Amino acid sequence: MKAFYPFLAVISLLSIAYAGVGIFGMYALFGAVIPYTAFLLFICGIIYRVIVWAKTPQPFCIPTVCGQQKSLPWIKADNIESPYTRAGVIGRMALEVLLFRSLFRNDRVELRDGGRLVFSGNKFLWLGGLLFHWSLLFILMKHLRFFTEPIPAFVLFLQGVDGIFELTIPALFITDGLIIVALTYLFLRRVIYPQIRYISIPSDYFTLFLIAGIVSTGILMRHIFKVDLLEIKRLSLGLVSFHPVVPPGIRLAFYLHLFLVSVFLAYLPVSKIIHMAGVFFSPTRNQMNNNRMVRHVNPWNYPVKLHTYEEWENDFRDAMKEAGLPLEKNE
Amino acid sequence: MAEELKKPDDLLDINLSPPAQGWMETTPTFRKGTYCYSAPLKHQQYLELPNQREWQPHDADWKLPANWKEIILDGMEKLLKKHRSFRLFLDICVRCGACADKCHFFIGSGDPKNMPVLRAELLRSVYRRYFTLGGKLFGKLAGGRELTVDVLKEWFYYFFQCTECRRCSVYCPFGIDTCEITMMARELLNLVGCNIQWVIEPASNCFRTGNHLGVPPHAFKKTLEFAVDEIEDLTGIRVDLPINKKGAEILFIAPSADYFASPHWFTLLGYLMLFHEIGLDYTWSAYASEGGNFGLFHSMELAKRLNDKIYAEAKRLGVKWILGGECGHMWRTIHQYMDTFNGPADFLEEPVSPITGTRFENTKSTKMVHIAEFTADLIKHNKLKLAPHRNDKWKVTFHDSCNPARAMGLFEEPRFIINNVCNSFYEMPENTIKERTFCCGSGAGLGADENIEMRLRGGFPRANAVKYVKETYGVNMVACMCAIDKASLPPLFEYWVPGVEVAGVHELVGNALVMKGETERKTNLRGEPLGE
Numbered sequence: 001m002k003a004f005y006p007f008l009a010v011i012s013l014l015s016i017a018y019a020g021v022g023i024f025g026m027y028a029l030f031g032a033v034i035p036y037t038a039f040l041l042f043i044c045g046i047i048y049r050v051i052v053w054a055k056t057p058q059p060f061c062i063p064t065v066c067g068q069q070k071s072l073p074w075i076k077a078d079n080i081e082s083p084y085t086r087a088g089v090i091g092r093m094a095l096e097v098l099l100f101r102s103l104f105r106n107d108r109v110e111l112r113d114g115g116r117l118v119f120s121g122n123k124f125l126w127l128g129g130l131l132f133h134w135s136l137l138f139i140l141m142k143h144l145r146f147f148t149e150p151i152p153a154f155v156l157f158l159q160g161v162d163g164i165f166e167l168t169i170p171a172l173f174i175t176d177g178l179i180i181v182a183l184t185y186l187f188l189r190r191v192i193y194p195q196i197r198y199i200s201i202p203s204d205y206f207t208l209f210l211i212a213g214i215v216s217t218g219i220l221m222r223h224i225f226k227v228d229l230l231e232i233k234r235l236s237l238g239l240v241s242f243h244p245v246v247p248p249g250i251r252l253a254f255y256l257h258l259f260l261v262s263v264f265l266a267y268l269p270v271s272k273i274i275h276m277a278g279v280f281f282s283p284t285r286n287q288m289n290n291n292r293m294v295r296h297v298n299p300w301n302y303p304v305k306l307h308t309y310e311e312w313e314n315d316f317r318d319a320m321k322e323a324g325l326p327l328e329k330n331e
Numbered sequence: 332m333a334e335e336l337k338k339p340d341d342l343l344d345i346n347l348s349p350p351a352q353g354w355m356e357t358t359p360t361f362r363k364g365t366y367c368y369s370a371p372l373k374h375q376q377y378l379e380l381p382n383q384r385e386w387q388p389h390d391a392d393w394k395l396p397a398n399w400k401e402i403i404l405d406g407m408e409k410l411l412k413k414h415r416s417f418r419l420f421l422d423i424c425v426r427c428g429a430c431a432d433k434c435h436f437f438i439g440s441g442d443p444k445n446m447p448v449l450r451a452e453l454l455r456s457v458y459r460r461y462f463t464l465g466g467k468l469f470g471k472l473a474g475g476r477e478l479t480v481d482v483l484k485e486w487f488y489y490f491f492q493c494t495e496c497r498r499c500s501v502y503c504p505f506g507i508d509t510c511e512i513t514m515m516a517r518e519l520l521n522l523v524g525c526n527i528q529w530v531i532e533p534a535s536n537c538f539r540t541g542n543h544l545g546v547p548p549h550a551f552k553k554t555l556e557f558a559v560d561e562i563e564d565l566t567g568i569r570v571d572l573p574i575n576k577k578g579a580e581i582l583f584i585a586p587s588a589d590y591f592a593s594p595h596w597f598t599l600l601g602y603l604m605l606f607h608e609i610g611l612d613y614t615w616s617a618y619a620s621e622g623g624n625f626g627l628f629h630s631m632e633l634a635k636r637l638n639d640k641i642y643a644e645a646k647r648l649g650v651k652w653i654l655g656g657e658c659g660h661m662w663r664t665i666h667q668y669m670d671t672f673n674g675p676a677d678f679l680e681e682p683v684s685p686i687t688g689t690r691f692e693n694t695k696s697t698k699m700v701h702i703a704e705f706t707a708d709l710i711k712h713n714k715l716k717l718a719p720h721r722n723d724k725w726k727v728t729f730h731d732s733c734n735p736a737r738a739m740g741l742f743e744e745p746r747f748i749i750n751n752v753c754n755s756f757y758e759m760p761e762n763t764i765k766e767r768t769f770c771c772g773s774g775a776g777l778g779a780d781e782n783i784e785m786r787l788r789g790g791f792p793r794a795n796a797v798k799y800v801k802e803t804y805g806v807n808m809v810a811c812m813c814a815i816d817k818a819s820l821p822p823l824f825e826y827w828v829p830g831v832e833v834a835g836v837h838e839l840v841g842n843a844l845v846m847k848g849e850t851e852r853k854t855n856l857r858g859e860p861l862g863e
Contacts, residue, residue, distance in 0.1 A: 056415040064500040066766040069740030071693045082740040103504045109432045115343045117795040119762035196428045198349040199448050201474040278423035283416045284506035291666050292697040298671045304636045307538050316548050323549035326575050
């Protein structure tokens with residue numbers, strides 16, 4: 001049931017775009033006003049979130065250590081999992097962001113008969129997550145061909161590699177297939193595994209359905225409801241050059257796609273998708289494990305009530321004297 | 332309590348699949364054996380805590396202040412502004428579930444709210460409802476929920492069912508650390524006076540006397556003198572016992588359980604023998620007679636209040652640097668917080684071992700060295716004469732304590748020491764050691780008697796790994812470097828894997844240490860015959 005309302009929400013969004021463009025013909029609204037607004041919300045939203053995090057102090061140095069610390073010279077320290085230099089931190093973050101290092105460590109625990117705990121490797125989430133994010137990145141970079149003239153060589157190269165199996169015309173992209181597989185996996189695991197189903201909330205499903213909607217409208221307009229790419233490029237170049245033109249004759253499928261993308265952009269800063277910016281701020285990952293080497297300062301540190309040595313000695317003076325312990329004041 | 336305790340087979344009837352009903356629709360029942368009692372009034376008063384009163388978690392009425400909700404929400408706003416970790420960890424979780432089966436309390440209990448993601452969600456849902464646009468507009472659809480007394484009780488139940496071990500943060504793709512969330516939740520609960528005895532009483536004792544057990548200075552001296560006598564009986568050597576000695580080179584700080592509890596006591600004997608043998612110019616302090624910091628399980632402020640005495644005493648005594656004993660959260664405090672709380676320690680010198688000349692460059696700011704680093708360096712430089720066969724009675728494994736493991740990265744030093752003082756050492760399975768180590772189930776102030784069932788459940792994954800090496804290699808001794816472990820592992824193993832003992836690393840050092848002029852040793856430090 002937690003998936004039902006989010007599903008309905010995405011269907012409603014599609015209906016809005018369908019009605020707006022298909023029935024009422026509000027091309028300017030859906031082709032320019034909404035995309036501009038969404039992009040503005042996206043940019044301002046991300047900047048706002050990042051500023052809030054950046055302005056919030058991290059009073060203590062609390063890296064999670066996953067390897068041997070730097071200590072005695074003859075003990076080999078792990079500068080990636082327990083970074084003690086800036087390069088180590090960069091390496092750790094790069095592995096985390098590009099290859100999902102922590103997820104790679106994932107294992108599954110099972111309680112077998114006789115009370116035995118058995119740990120087995122569990123790399124599916126890592127693989128699914130990696131496929132999804134890298135496919136998305138490839139697809140986004142390929143979209144640059146709509147916003148650039150001339151098209152940069154690397155975009156053409158990516159497109160060539162991605163469509164290397166020329167199974168259909170136009171070529172079916174590998175990443176399109178992969179992202180569908182990954183999204184299906186990410187959805188199914190939320191539904192099938194009782195633990196994951198239990199922790200999921202409606203916004204988790206909404207995010208998945210929204211991205212699935214974007215991907216499927218994109219694939220549909222490439223292969224089924226074929227749209228005129230040159231016209232679309234006119235529109236997108238118009239948008240990025242702030243001279244919006246809405247060329248006639250772009251088919252509805254494109255507006256459905258564009259509207260969902262707009263919703264996605266506007267939704268991103270207020271949703272969990274903001275993890276894409278947040279991960280860089282994670283203190284357990286981006287701090288150095290050099291706490292005893294270098295002092296970390298708490299900007300809001302304040303004096304607290306203490307029990308000083310003098311007060312303590314006053315409390316116990318007689319007993320200390322009797323026990324022969326040295327005293328500061330031997331009155 | 333003991334007679335109500337289930338047998339291991341019954342306790343193992345764990346269902347890791349959550350119920351059909353959603354988690355927002357359930358409220359906790361305070362079932363005996365799974366929660367801790369509240370702090371006694373006199374200790375609330377001594378520490379001047381808010382909303383002082385007599386109450387118990389199983390009472391229907393928690394005697395909260397009339398404006399409790401405002402206090403909590405106001406406190407939450409302040410914490411959000413003071414800790415980036417807090418705000419960020421509430422913002423960026425995608426509920427991927429990688430952490431779900433990583434928590435020892437979840438594995439041992441099957442209670443879905445012990446999944447780290449959901450534990451945090453208990454707080455996150457309230458954050459969303461009151462502090463985010465989506466939650467204010469869409470409420471439950473956006474994962475928000477109202478703050479009610481039931482929610483507050485749920486916080487108490489589950490945030491005092493988290494040992495702040497940070498195992499989940501190792502697996503989180505964003506490094507979300509449930510320990511941080513738990514610390515913030517406990518700070519919030521403390522604002523309305525919801526504490527547990529096993530945090531507040533040790534903290535109050537520590538503030539008053541200098542140590543958790545409330546041992547006054549004269550008794551402290553007496554107990555250390557007992558240890559000196561015992562060593563004389565064992566070795567024929569009378570070791571030095573410097574206390575509050577001004578101008579000593581090094582101040583030594585240990586967890587107070589080392590001079591009172593068992594098997595900690597044997598570790599204490601090990602320290603004293605080692606320091607005497609190498610002729611260390613050091614001192615104990617009766618004022619700073621505790622390194623462990625139960626304030627850390629209450630609030631940053633209390634942690635700072637308790638930690639202050641270490642530097643203050645080092646300054647008063649005029650030592651050059653500080654050496655620290657075998658303790659878990661004491662080392663989390665020292666490694667990650669002390670210098671920030673109470674530094675800079677610019678009145679001390681950069682630590683150098685007076686025996687080997689080694690400069691401990693990794694401690695040049697805090698000026699505090701872990702005894703495992705110190706002893707490993709001694710052994711590496713051949714400064715100790717060791718007879719590892721004296722530990723032949725034991726087939727040893729090593730339990731990485733959560734804090735030295737995941738907050739420091741102290742992995743190889745203790746293993747190097749053990750391999751030099753024992754002849755047979757076996758590792759537990761790799762998913763359960765080093766950064767993946769499992770908690771004993773009693774950390775963060777949860778080592779009480781009344782929640783023994785939850786402690787046994789939480790310690791089950793650790794015990795299970797020990798059972799594996801016992802059955803595979805015949806392991807009969809678990810070495811560790813944490814006072815809470817030494818207190819909580821023996822009953823844990825007695826329950827889940829009988830026949831396995833627990834020792835500090837420096838107990839094994841003390842056994843193997845050949846002292847100049849010692850009489851022939853017939854027994855180990857426990858007074859048991861040497862050998863098989």
